[in-house]
Amino acid sequence: MTNFQGKVAIVTGGASGIGSAITHRLLEAGVKVAVADLNEAKLKEMEDANAGNLIGVVANVTKEADIEALVKKTVEAFGSLDFAFNVAGASKAGAITEQSEEDWDFTVDLCLKSVFLSVKHEAKYMKEHGGGAIVNIASLNAHVPMFYGAAYSSAKAGVEMLTKNAALELAQHQIRVNAILPGLISTPLTSDLTKVEAINDAYMDRIPMRRAGEADEMAGPALFLVSEDASYVNGASLLVDGAWAVSGYPDLSKFM
Ligand SMILES: NC(=O)c1ccc[n+]([C@@H]2O[C@H](COP(=O)([O-])OP(=O)(O)OC[C@H]3O[C@@H](n4cnc5c(N)ncnc54)[C@H](O)[C@@H]3O)[C@@H](O)[C@H]2O)c1
Numbered sequence: 001m002t003n004f005q006g007k008v009a010i011v012t013g014g015a016s017g018i019g020s021a022i023t024h025r026l027l028e029a030g031v032k033v034a035v036a037d038l039n040e041a042k043l044k045e046m047e048d049a050n051a052g053n054l055i056g057v058v059a060n061v062t063k064e065a066d067i068e069a070l071v072k073k074t075v076e077a078f079g080s081l082d083f084a085f086n087v088a089g090a091s092k093a094g095a096i097t098e099q100s101e102e103d104w105d106f107t108v109d110l111c112l113k114s115v116f117l118s119v120k121h122e123a124k125y126m127k128e129h130g131g132g133a134i135v136n137i138a139s140l141n142a143h144v145p146m147f148y149g150a151a152y153s154s155a156k157a158g159v160e161m162l163t164k165n166a167a168l169e170l171a172q173h174q175i176r177v178n179a180i181l182p183g184l185i186s187t188p189l190t191s192d193l194t195k196v197e198a199i200n201d202a203y204m205d206r207i208p209m210r211r212a213g214e215a216d217e218m219a220g221p222a223l224f225l226v227s228e229d230a231s232y233v234n235g236a237s238l239l240v241d242g243a244w245a246v247s248g249y250p251d252l253s254k255f256m
Pocket of ligand 1: 018138139140
């Protein structure tokens, strides 16, 4: 993957987990990075450790004004915008019959509306400046429902379709847009669930590789999708899930 030196990227949700792993891999490859997050203290720490190569931008990705300001600050600091990784996300779980409108809106706004706003403003800049490449983080839950995750799964399915629509509309402007669908990844987002042994065992029963992925294992696929090596990959959904998606059938190996 060769086209990284001197490029400029935005990573939303880059102060933790998958976004942080992508940010560090970009820095290693010579990319200047604007990290957008709510976690001001962590952003400051990252900025201090990478002065000149990284800016932290306190932004709420569900607010259009914050996203517009993010793109503006990125270009002011580093002179262009070549790549964007729209990673920020979280959810409020709830049974469909019990979930409040407020919790539904929180989840769908954070996971889906934020990706629309991000792609909108990132692509607006890119189409006037020769193109670029965007990666949206969806989830295996774009394809597979999850108990008490109706809002999250619906939003992630929306991210996958938004990615395809964006690829359709933006190809004419030399902008590629792809999605990554992670399976179970060890980050602060999942640690409350996986530290419960019975829940962790239930996950492991379904994941053929019998382990969660590390955040760093999302970084290579993400960088590949924006690289020249992926120059004809557009509108794609890349599952990075330890083969979880193919394990719908019960595991018969224990009976053989
Ligand atoms: N961890 C997994 O197993 C997994 C699986 C599939 C998909 N994903 C998706 O990957 C993405 C990253 O998840 P993660 O596991 O790294 O989570 P994480 O909690 O480690 O990181 C999420 C980051 O997003 C930031 N954030 C939250 N709300 C924000 C807002 N309104 N504005 C700006 N920043 C905000 C948080 O401060 C945090 O730094 C999410 O979209 C998540 O849905 C994660």
